[in-house]
Amino acid sequence: MADRAGVLTSPAPIVRQDSRIQRFFLRHEWARGYALLSPTLAVMVLAMCLPVFMLAAHSFWTQNYLTIDETFTLANYEQALGWLWGAEGAKPIYIRLLWKSMQISFGVTVTTLILAYPFAYFLAFKVRRNKNLWIILISVPFLTSYLLRVFTWKIILGFNGVINSGLMSLGIISEPLEFLLYNPTAVLIVLAHAWAAFAILPIYVSLEKIDRSLLEAATDLGDGPFRRFWRITWPLSVPGVIASGLLVFIPTVGDYVTPKLVGGTEGIMIGNIIQSQFGKANNWPLGSALSIVMAIAITIVVLIFLYVMSLGRVRAK
Amino acid sequence: MSTRADAGQPVEYSPSKVVEGNRYGWLFVYAVLYIAFLYVPPLFLPLFSFNDSIYVAFPIKGFTFEWYRQMAKSTGLLDALYNSLKVGAVVCLASTLFGMLAAKAMTRYTMPGKGPMASFIMLPLVVPGIILGIALLVLTNQVGLELSLFTIGVSHVLICVPFGMLVLISRLEGFDKSLEEASLDLGVNAWKTFWRVTVPLALPGIIASIMLTFLISFDEFILAFFLAGNEVTLPIYIWSQLRFPAKLPSVLALGTLILTVTMVLVAVAEWIRRRGTATTKPTAG
Amino acid sequence: MATSDAIIKITSCSKHFGPVRAIDDVSFDIARGEFFSLLGASGCGKTTLLRLLAGFEQPTKGNIFIDGQGMAGVAPNHRPTNMVFQSYAIFPHLDVRRNIGYGLRDAGLSKKELDGKIDQMLELIKLPGFGSRAAHQLSGGQRQRIALARALIKRPKVLLLDEPLGALDKKLREEMQLELRALQRNVGITFVFVTHDQEEALTMSDRIAVISQGKVLQIDTPTSLYESPNCKEVAGFIGTMNFFDGTVKSMEEANAVVDAGPLGDVRTRPFAAKLPASGASITVAIRPEKINLNPSRPSASHNVIEGRMSAAAYLGDRSHYYVAVKGRNAPIAVAAQNVNAARSWLGGQDQPVWLSWREDSVILLDR
Numbered sequence: 001m002a003d004r005a006g007v008l009t010s011p012a013p014i015v016r017q018d019s020r021i022q023r024f025f026l027r028h029e030w031a032r033g034y035a036l037l038s039p040t041l042a043v044m045v046l047a048m049c050l051p052v053f054m055l056a057a058h059s060f061w062t063q064n065y066l067t068i069d070e071t072f073t074l075a076n077y078e079q080a081l082g083w084l085w086g087a088e089g090a091k092p093i094y095i096r097l098l099w100k101s102m103q104i105s106f107g108v109t110v111t112t113l114i115l116a117y118p119f120a121y122f123l124a125f126k127v128r129r130n131k132n133l134w135i136i137l138i139s140v141p142f143l144t145s146y147l148l149r150v151f152t153w154k155i156i157l158g159f160n161g162v163i164n165s166g167l168m169s170l171g172i173i174s175e176p177l178e179f180l181l182y183n184p185t186a187v188l189i190v191l192a193h194a195w196a197a198f199a200i201l202p203i204y205v206s207l208e209k210i211d212r213s214l215l216e217a218a219t220d221l222g223d224g225p226f227r228r229f230w231r232i233t234w235p236l237s238v239p240g241v242i243a244s245g246l247l248v249f250i251p252t253v254g255d256y257v258t259p260k261l262v263g264g265t266e267g268i269m270i271g272n273i274i275q276s277q278f279g280k281a282n283n284w285p286l287g288s289a290l291s292i293v294m295a296i297a298i299t300i301v302v303l304i305f306l307y308v309m310s311l312g313r314v315r316a317k
Numbered sequence: 318m319s320t321r322a323d324a325g326q327p328v329e330y331s332p333s334k335v336v337e338g339n340r341y342g343w344l345f346v347y348a349v350l351y352i353a354f355l356y357v358p359p360l361f362l363p364l365f366s367f368n369d370s371i372y373v374a375f376p377i378k379g380f381t382f383e384w385y386r387q388m389a390k391s392t393g394l395l396d397a398l399y400n401s402l403k404v405g406a407v408v409c410l411a412s413t414l415f416g417m418l419a420a421k422a423m424t425r426y427t428m429p430g431k432g433p434m435a436s437f438i439m440l441p442l443v444v445p446g447i448i449l450g451i452a453l454l455v456l457t458n459q460v461g462l463e464l465s466l467f468t469i470g471v472s473h474v475l476i477c478v479p480f481g482m483l484v485l486i487s488r489l490e491g492f493d494k495s496l497e498e499a500s501l502d503l504g505v506n507a508w509k510t511f512w513r514v515t516v517p518l519a520l521p522g523i524i525a526s527i528m529l530t531f532l533i534s535f536d537e538f539i540l541a542f543f544l545a546g547n548e549v550t551l552p553i554y555i556w557s558q559l560r561f562p563a564k565l566p567s568v569l570a571l572g573t574l575i576l577t578v579t580m581v582l583v584a585v586a587e588w589i590r591r592r593g594t595a596t597t598k599p600t601a602g
Numbered sequence: 603m604a605t606s607d608a609i610i611k612i613t614s615c616s617k618h619f620g621p622v623r624a625i626d627d628v629s630f631d632i633a634r635g636e637f638f639s640l641l642g643a644s645g646c647g648k649t650t651l652l653r654l655l656a657g658f659e660q661p662t663k664g665n666i667f668i669d670g671q672g673m674a675g676v677a678p679n680h681r682p683t684n685m686v687f688q689s690y691a692i693f694p695h696l697d698v699r700r701n702i703g704y705g706l707r708d709a710g711l712s713k714k715e716l717d718g719k720i721d722q723m724l725e726l727i728k729l730p731g732f733g734s735r736a737a738h739q740l741s742g743g744q745r746q747r748i749a750l751a752r753a754l755i756k757r758p759k760v761l762l763l764d765e766p767l768g769a770l771d772k773k774l775r776e777e778m779q780l781e782l783r784a785l786q787r788n789v790g791i792t793f794v795f796v797t798h799d800q801e802e803a804l805t806m807s808d809r810i811a812v813i814s815q816g817k818v819l820q821i822d823t824p825t826s827l828y829e830s831p832n833c834k835e836v837a838g839f840i841g842t843m844n845f846f847d848g849t850v851k852s853m854e855e856a857n858a859v860v861d862a863g864p865l866g867d868v869r870t871r872p873f874a875a876k877l878p879a880s881g882a883s884i885t886v887a888i889r890p891e892k893i894n895l896n897p898s899r900p901s902a903s904h905n906v907i908e909g910r911m912s913a914a915a916y917l918g919d920r921s922h923y924y925v926a927v928k929g930r931n932a933p934i935a936v937a938a939q940n941v942n943a944a945r946s947w948l949g950g951q952d953q954p955v956w957l958s959w960r961e962d963s964v965i966l967l968d969r
């Protein structure tokens with residue numbers, strides 16, 4: 001046929017046959033995907049799986065002053081959990097600390113979620129322009145060092161702190177209040193503050209994703225604002241609330257910085273005990289066993305939580 | 318009745334009103350209070366960094382630059398700052414690279430076990446830091462490696478990769494897969510396609526990932542605490558200084574400086590992002 | 603078409619995605635220089651077939667030959683095909699010139715040669731002077747042309763087009779149909795065109811393959827496809843069709859007499875070459891525009907039936923009528939050109955009317 005465009009006169013390109021390996025990858029999309037994924041997976045295996053495996057191995061060994069005896073033993077677990085079944089010489093401190101850590105973390109999670117939800121709702125439904133500006137606004141305080149942020153709470157809650165000097169200058173109290181700092185409540189306040197911004201984002205995303213016409217439909221069908229929230233907005237934002245809750249709960253159980261700085265003796269958590277096993281107490285196997293116990297305990301709590309949530313959602317249907 | 322319908326005027330019912338309601342209601346007041354709750358504690362940093370007293374406590378004494386002067390002279394602090402910058406620079410590049418590879422695999426290929434693999438890579442987000450820290454410490458000790466900035470860096474890459482991957486997945490999902498296919502179709506191989514199409518289009522995400530992972534690494538303490546050798550990063554240095562009241566004000570001075578620099582960076586990044594969206598918005602369908 | 607001049611040979615090709623058979627044992631040829639359309643509803647496998655040709659997917663079974671060369675294990679970037687994507691896939695970070703020249707960047711051309719080629723392409727797509735426009739400054743129609751130029755500059759043996767007109771509005775789409783057809787004749791490249799729009803396929807194509815559930819139902823010219831579909835599915839997909847189930851009563855010379863239930867005896871001269879056997883179960887199909895609407899009983903002795911007008915739709919150039927016939931649930935669709943002013947004798951609903959048709963208007967299909 002006539003080539004009036006004149007661009008197609010030169011010879012067509014030659015088809016090139018690829019090598020056998022190239023053909024394998026060409027044929028199998030999964031192989032290409034995994035080839036791309038493999039460096040990242042390797043990092044995860046080497047920097048996470050292998051170390052956690054070693055940690056688990058350690059928990060079955062024994063510390064002999066500076067060396068580690070690598071004979072298999074359950075003694076560390078007996079020391080950690082033995083109080084539950086009345087094993088001889090087992091102390092209740094580890095169980096109690098774990099339980100207390102869970103309680104504090106749970107308190108932190110609930111507090112953070114209750115505080116964050118209205119803000120996320122405001123951001124998703126009330127702010128029309130410059131949503132990014134608000135998001136930046138809530139994240140900027142978290143660009144300061146975590147340690148210094150915890151430390152500033154000491155300034156606020158401390159003996160000569162903002163609250164005490166403020167209340168004294170107003171004449172409400174004559175002596176500084178000592179119960180503000182160095183107790184579990186202080187830990188709770190500081191952690192709730194530290195995780196505030198993280199809790200907002202997943203809730204905000206789940207609220208933002210809600211199709212606005214659903215809300216209009218609910219209104220159209222006669223729901224008032226509260227009924228509409230309860231029947232439409234809340235159920236659809238539950239996944240975000242769950243994500244936020246897990247994002248706050250899991251890391252706070254193992255925190256040792258905040259309790260150490262503002263918790264006092266009453267406010268120490270399981271993380272502090274584990275940390276000390278790798279420091280002053282120098283009993284790595286016991287520390288390993290305690291951290292494994294903590295990880296399992298967290299997993300159980302999370303699974304129970306997810307199970308309860310799924311039951312609730314089935315019933316809602 | 319018929320006149321209203323014929324006029325074609327909008328009825329009073331306005332959908333946006335129904336959902337959004339009054340903008341400056343009690344929720345707005347709450348939001349302002351919430352922001353105040355977030356900001357008040359960190360704002361004590363600058364306040365006390367200029368306070369002419371060695372004790373970080375009330376009442377405020379007077380204004381001074383002394384702590385900034387001390388900070389500039391403290392070699393321990395500056396070394397720690399330099400170490401943190403070094404670790405942060407390597408970590409943000411490495412984790413963005415690994416995050417990019419994973420994000421590309423997750424968004425562009427169908428493969429069995431994709432969901433579990435994504436969850437696996439995100440695990441560091443939900444495993445308490447202390448466990449990752451001591452696990453790496455135990456392994457390092459077992460294989461006879463020295464604790465150093467390298468071990469800190471490895472741990473930071475581990476916790477930064479999920480963030481990098483999430484940021485880049487959302488960016489890669491934001492543009493059409495057929496752009497990369499078009500490049501292949503036009504005879505450009507996969508490697509060149511990556512550099513000529515994927516990277517330029519994912520650039521905002523790449524920059525966001527680099528910034529985010531740098532900030533995470535720069536401020537990370539829980540893992541670094543277990544994995545630091547002789548050379549320490551800034552958070553570890555700060556931790557060690559918290560026990561010495563005399564050194565504390567200069568740490569606050571540094572904290573203030575870092576806060577200022579990051580705020581400027583975030584503002585610049587947002588400004589660039591806005592300019593970017595303004596020029597790439599299509600003018601015609 | 604002669605198979606010896608086939609540029610594409612597809613030999614018992616299958617593509618499975620897990621349990622889904624997107625393409626199920628398909629074989630056919632596409633001739634050199636042909637405008638070939640793949641027509642089917644969404645999800646029928648036509649886009650998968652196009653992607654198999656482009657090399658984005660590899661067949662699970664079978665092979666594809668392009669210009670005599672097997673394409674198994676040939677990457678998309680090594681194939682002599684180029685594609686116009688449904689979304690056009692114009693690179694947003696490059697201007698028009700760089701978009702068009704993208705595929706020749708590594709071809710070792712001097713800047714002058716490349717610029718010359720790009721200018722020629724801009725001329726060809728009637729967008730000269732648009733070279734420095736940014737991608738986001740282009741309208742849908744312009745994007746479509748640039749996607750075309752970007753593919754054509756590579757001198758592909760086959761150009762693949764994935765619903766390239768789907769995103770355009772109706773008027774522009776009709777314009778582009780003609781333009782694309784003219785361009786194809788001009789450059790003489792084989793076009794493989796995917797569409798779900800039967801009118802578009804009929805307008806543009808030399809041949810059309812009708813695809814359903816991963817299988818090719820019929821490959822034919824637009825006329826044959828419309829006038830003599832080979833199965834109920836094709837007949838129903840292309841245009842509108844009235845179907846009647848019936849049994850062959852007898853053969854009278856070349857005519858079949860079919861007992862079509864409520865229609866009574868239908869006499870037909872089968873369009874297709876094959877003659878049905880007496881007693882065979884069969885489907886009688888008649889196009890709406892081939893049925894005449896009469897106010898009183900016409901004089902013909904057969905192929906006449908009485909009904910009542912149940913609905914009418916006036917479409918300007920033509921009208922559609924739906925006529926209810928005793929013993930049949932679905933009304934019979936009748937289309938008539940409004941040559942004169944609208945039929946004045948039509949009183950309205952429930953008016954008795956007579957339908958009639960010619961013997962050679964009837965298509966016999968297997969049930």
